[in-house]
Amino acid sequence: MRYLPLSHDDRSQMLDKIGVSHIDDLFRDVPKSALLKKPVDLPSHMSEMQVDRNFRHMAEKNIPAGSHPFFCGAGAYRHYVPSTVDYMIQRGEFLTAYTPYQPEISQGTLQALFEFQTQVAQITGMEVANASMYDGSTACGEAVLMARRATRKKKSILSGTLHPQYIEVVKTATKYTDDIAVVNAIDTYSVDTLIDQIDDDTNCVVVQYPDFFGNLQDYSKLADALHAKKALLVVVVTEIVSLGAVRSPGSMGADIVVGEGQSIGNGLSFGGPYVGLFATRQKLVRTMPGRVCGETVDGDGKRGYVLTLSTREQHIRREKATSNICTNAGLCTLAFTIHMTLLGEKGFRHLARLNHSKAVKLADKLSTLDGVEVLNDSFFNEFTVSLPIDATEAIENMTAKQILGGVPLSRLYPNDASLKNQMLVAVTETVTEEDMDRLVSELKELINA
Amino acid sequence: MRYLPLSHDDRSQMLDKIGVSHIDDLFRDVPKSALLKKPVDLPSHMSEMQVDRNFRHMAEKNIPAGSHPFFCGAGAYRHYVPSTVDYMIQRGEFLTAYTPYQPEISQGTLQALFEFQTQVAQITGMEVANASMYDGSTACGEAVLMARRATRKKKSILSGTLHPQYIEVVKTATKYTDDIAVVNAIDTYSVDTLIDQIDDDTNCVVVQYPDFFGNLQDYSKLADALHAKKALLVVVVTEIVSLGAVRSPGSMGADIVVGEGQSIGNGLSFGGPYVGLFATRQKLVRTMPGRVCGETVDGDGKRGYVLTLSTREQHIRREKATSNICTNAGLCTLAFTIHMTLLGEKGFRHLARLNHSKAVKLADKLSTLDGVEVLNDSFFNEFTVSLPIDATEAIENMTAKQILGGVPLSRLYPNDASLKNQMLVAVTETVTEEDMDRLVSELKELINA
Amino acid sequence: MLNKQGRQTDIVNLTELSQDSFTTHSGNKGLEQGELLIYEIGDTERTGVDLEEVGEFKDRLGGLTRGHEIGLAGLSEPEAMRHYTRLSRMNYAIDMGLYPLGSCTMKHNPRVNEKVARLPGLGDIHPLQPLSTVQGALEVMDRLAHWLKTLTGMPAIAMSPKAGAHGELCGLMAIRAALDKRGENRSIVLAPESAHGTNPATASLCGYKVKSIPATEDGHVDLAALKDALGPDVAAIMLTNPNTCGLFERDVIEIAEAIHDIGGYFYCDGANFNAIVGKVRPGDLGVDAMHINLHKTFSTPHGGGGPGAGPVVLSEALAPFAPVPYVVHGKDGFSLVEHLEEGSDSFGRMTAFHGQMGMNIRALAFMMSHGSDGLARVAEDSVLNANYVMASLSDVMTASFDGPCMHECLFDDRFLNGSGIATLDFAKAMIDEGYHPMTMYFPLVVHGAMLIEPTESESKQSLDQFIGSLRHLVAEAKAGNKELFSGAPYLAPLRRLDETLAARKPVLRWIKPEGNGENE
Amino acid sequence: MLNKQGRQTDIVNLTELSQDSFTTHSGNKGLEQGELLIYEIGDTERTGVDLEEVGEFKDRLGGLTRGHEIGLAGLSEPEAMRHYTRLSRMNYAIDMGLYPLGSCTMKHNPRVNEKVARLPGLGDIHPLQPLSTVQGALEVMDRLAHWLKTLTGMPAIAMSPKAGAHGELCGLMAIRAALDKRGENRSIVLAPESAHGTNPATASLCGYKVKSIPATEDGHVDLAALKDALGPDVAAIMLTNPNTCGLFERDVIEIAEAIHDIGGYFYCDGANFNAIVGKVRPGDLGVDAMHINLHKTFSTPHGGGGPGAGPVVLSEALAPFAPVPYVVHGKDGFSLVEHLEEGSDSFGRMTAFHGQMGMNIRALAFMMSHGSDGLARVAEDSVLNANYVMASLSDVMTASFDGPCMHECLFDDRFLNGSGIATLDFAKAMIDEGYHPMTMYFPLVVHGAMLIEPTESESKQSLDQFIGSLRHLVAEAKAGNKELFSGAPYLAPLRRLDETLAARKPVLRWIKPEGNGENE
Ligand SMILES: Cc1ncc(COP(=O)(O)O)c(C=O)c1O
């Protein structure tokens, strides 16, 4: 077996040294009845070439996003990631290192984390950020838990325009610790409805920005109302590229900003691994979940980085930890950082503007179709379209014509009949004008059929 | 432009420091008339995404070997290269290093070269090998030039069963220095015909093993005859994997063995870059072309490696050099070495046996077809098939049916009508039994049509 | 001698400088290069990307245009390449050497896994594409599920948890849902003293109190104490098996029965599955739920801290409570259940989308490469390697427990008694020898713990070299060569770092030296 | 202080050891790891591949089965990964830092080039597939040919040469073929003293004698001497422009006219094309043939010595003599002329198949990324960077020639006079500073040459740091700190290597310590 260096001879020499005669003597603590006598019923080992063939075969049963005009979003976005990013994260020194617990021989990972934390703080407009959570949805759950810890209050209010799967994740994560109230999406278009729900028991309100349907709203007033009640504003950003174009949540008074960082540096990968962003205010840092990297000096006085504030974490604090997270999104974080470093301020803003301009163009084109309506007043690179026909079917039909036309809302709200003709359409820099025209003409044909 | 770090400000500060006011002041030695006033007539710069798209577009116009049953050989073979190889050669430290002229900071490249030289010497059964030539064909040209230098005689005899493009390359390379006699392929099936050609002026005979048509022959007698005339036996191996199954040229008395190393570690890449192997006897080493790496010690007595015997080379010896080669096949060499290290003796022999067994199987299957004849008595993983129909057309027709069925001999011998129904069929470990059956049934259909 | 171009033609006799007094102007030391932060190299004008130009257009940002500078530093592509290459070279990694971190299973990460995960048909698909366009992806999930269920002998699996700790949460949520369904409101989870920190932390998240069970002298769970702790208020036990001392809990079946007897559930922390994969099926031991760290047993790369994946296998009893989504075989191929159905017992959803697909692919590639024969070999070689290390060191270091260990061996600091050298010092001296230290101070059941897990990826030679270095260090420690340890590491890119300072005055991000313009 | 698990809770005061006396048991120094040869690690039994089993069958090897052991050492995959990773870490590379090798154009190698070269449709195609199945590949060749012809202002191109020297051979072969066709049997090729070694070596291969032309005091070709050397027996001049002193030959047009006047041809060595790409077209200077090192100007990676590619552009006069193969536009798309046609003037074939396709792809990706606007910038920035280095060092080092240079600047060793320090020593001290040395002792026209080519890939900061290190070294040299140089490098993986020993007793391969079983 190509991955196993021990030879038959090695094995017997080693057994000799140990002083046993058979490998199973080392398994003597295993109840006899439980030690398998023969291999489990699964295929035998394979050559690399066969493994490669098997996966190619499975891959060919999927339609890659890049092979067609592509407009899916709803929390996962297809951006062009520069080749440098993927080459760099595959360097063995990054790829095959553990969590940087030994800082003297982990400065590579650590310094990159320090850069990552700075970038996340800057983009979100916050003071500090952690070294990542699993993804945006779990980060959102952690934010609610943190709000409870920070305020010692039990009630959390979620806006109905939060990604519906995020709502489910928050509800699951807080099932035994928190009371969750979800405000109908339709009611949240006025921030006042949310404000009305805040009471003395409220620990936070969670809003999404741009919201799940693509809309942009200023949450400053909400922040003020929350702060007046010693509660926190949690802002969720699922399309982090938007923050290159719109005001930061921090500037609106957010106390915790969580986000899905996939758009930067990371591919679609059918939903994971992604990278959860988590930023907050300096004063809340000791209630923050997750690892964090900090600056210090070495024995010679040279600057260096270490994991720090670990007394918040499970491996030190155990049942009193701020979270149970251990392994996080390390390498996805690195991909994010490298991509963001390549972009820089200039590239990040340019990228955001390019996304927005293309989205505006497509919205304009779609609006010209009879019976088609773009429901958003404002949006970044994604908006909700109402069709005169069933959106799920329309998308299925377009698939046959080699177009991945968007995400039907009923995929996420199967029980809400009022949404069945609606779909989310995302437009990133990877979409060409030709792609847009194909979408528009295909939709036109379907509508007229 | 993403590859250019200088900013506008940098540029003016630097011009200031230099003491000129405009960049074109630095081009003042260029005749005014020749300095372009505007960019040449070519497209403007492109985003990485656009570049990527352009190449995908061109790539889609080709049929990749791996997407179909594939039987082409004739000097370039499709083997499965373990993923480790390509990952490793892409490490920046290997990929973006220059020729290891500063050994203290090039031990990685140097030690790998030392391993490469050892592997090549072992496989060919020779005493020493150099650090590579461009490819098999140019190595072959160099071998003939070396035979002249080593023997101070002018006449070289090439077997007609040498790859026809190699014959052309040798003729071109030696045009002004050597007399080349090519012996008809048909006549070389008896070594005696070659032996008869040897005279006192002969510096070498060049034979291929397995020969271009796939046949295997023992060249010991030829070696003896040459040595009796103080001439050299040059053996060319275009499918290096064969040497895992058949006796080494060294064991037959070869004085120079050159080869195409592409099969190990390197992809097809439409013909290049490949890697030329060059091995010889210790006593001839100072007439050998190309770089060579040798062992030595450092100032602390530690073992290390350096480029050596450079007094043979152009950068020292100039017009008296053994060759004009400078840049060689560095990275392809490394790929060869890593792949060979993964194989080891056991894997290399297993791979060779696997190739041969599959070739035998296909030869047997093809022989069952009416009017189809395998012309070889012996072969390794490639043989010549005679069809009852035009081979070029048969192959074109199979292409339409998604089979890349082999190389028609008329592609290489356009003027030899006797070969027009013949084709070379290569079978490597990448060919499945299903692939073979498709080829056989498709050929059957074509013949019966 | 110099030739006429001034080239030296003979070898010089090197003169010597003391390395002590040696500082270079650049701060580099040959190939060991220092590197500033991106913020100190780049600026807000520089960029390493080119993008299509954007013409004028009327924005639809609702008046929320971002004005002020964000403050992001950019680098041109060559600078970025160099920056991150240099950083990477300051890391230790499996690709460089033995990485004996106990409990972490730092094994070889095959590159074919990376390759197949990047096939466009697997890497470039959106989680909400129509299911008809992702049948191959669902097949990967289904196949991996089948392998994991077969290897563990368990009937059900939840594929979405994103790491081990997330898997623990999933398992405990299922347990609590099962108890809720029975109308029982139990409040306690038992966990051995030696448990990993994530176990108690997870139990808390599910609203449980954790009761710690002591270990016996020989490193196992104290069965008597455990039985004493059992009662109607106990929801579950969280047991790591093999445990974090590297020992197989020989009473595991009895423990399972005991917990089942009082109506509780057996959660098994599967972080150490590497020791028994293909040799023992947890399902045969009475386990109700167990997470599997794909980034340990099944070789998906640790990536400097993640990402991982923590699928959880479930017993018949817990299967109905599994979270969404899950793959089902429908009439037109595979389908995905993404929503809590009316009347479903599912406890909810762990994450948006469907879990760590990228990790699933890699893990499946690893499994298929080994096959059922090879996976049993993995367990055997990992156990053999650990025992070989233990046998080769226990005459000079103090093994905490007798007898064969599983895939990792535990030493404590008794052999350093009186030397003035702590476990940490010893570990840092290993860095100078070119090794990543073992896991230290965990598990908490022995003093100054050193937990060594070589994994099956090490050759005998590699182990012999490692053993040689450790024996050398022990000899130096015993010889009183204290500075070798207390000042270590001497030869790493940095000397020992001041972690206390870092925690006391946290500097968690770069700040622009004079004023920080980025918050608008 | 230790807590109850023995974990240190306060920061220790590091004690110190002298690094001098410091040897580790393993021989490693932290992250700097030594590594044996594969033959000392692996053996003939170990392997890092799994292959399909082969059943019994009757071989058809004609009785030539290889019997005896070959002697190849194998490693398992994890061992191989580690072996080559460790080796790689002993290298310097562009990805790590400035690589100022004059005449080598060590610039940034963009990774998108690597990516597109690996697309299955481009990387996995056979050179002898039916032409209908490789139209995209022929398009790549054709497009690259178009870019190169346009950038050089030349009408024809030979795409198959495999490196610069091979291109030179191609060019001179075309020249000789043209002369042969005219029935002229000229015997001399002129080349300046400063020419690269490949120039005279190539001329020899074509059966020419080389006559060397001296340089003027200011580093240019001596026009008068050149004109004196011209005559009916001169076939060609091989001129590098910009020349290897980093200067543009300002008399180039006059030189071209002079050589044409006597019926000879102008071969231009295009190794230094980076300085003028997009700014000057060699075709406008009277060039008849010029090779282009794609691995210099167009960024294909050097790979530790290759592979490269050396396409040759040709004038109208030489075009008919170009070698096969070449791409033509046929009725069904692109076609390839692979055979010498009846009556063709083509001088033959340079290589099997069609040249360095993999390099062509990378070079074209580089060109398309820059565009015509960006390529001119490349030339400008490379020239600007070189002049900036020269301007920043010429007060302390001795620039060999006045005035602006092109893309590289030349110093000689006069500034070291009397210090006892040679160019080589100075260069080796740069290694300790973290830099690859510049090209040394080339060109041969100045004493102790140091030729610095920063390329356009360097930022101003990077240059400033480099300049800082060099100024520091100069100051140390002038202060008489000789050991800093004569013993250098001190901080590299190895100290200075004994090249004399290597050449005197060549050990060119590993030999099994007792007897060598592999030759059968
Ligand atoms: C015993 C044990 N349990 C649980 C975990 C947590 O797993 P993860 O880091 O994947 O969340 C670990 C990881 O180190 C572990 O060692």
Ligand SMILES: Cc1ncc(COP(=O)(O)O)c(C=O)c1O
């Ligand atoms: C001036 C000059 N000419 C020719 C060459 C030869 O090019 P190649 O190494 O590609 O054969 C070089 C390469 O170093 C060079 O610098």
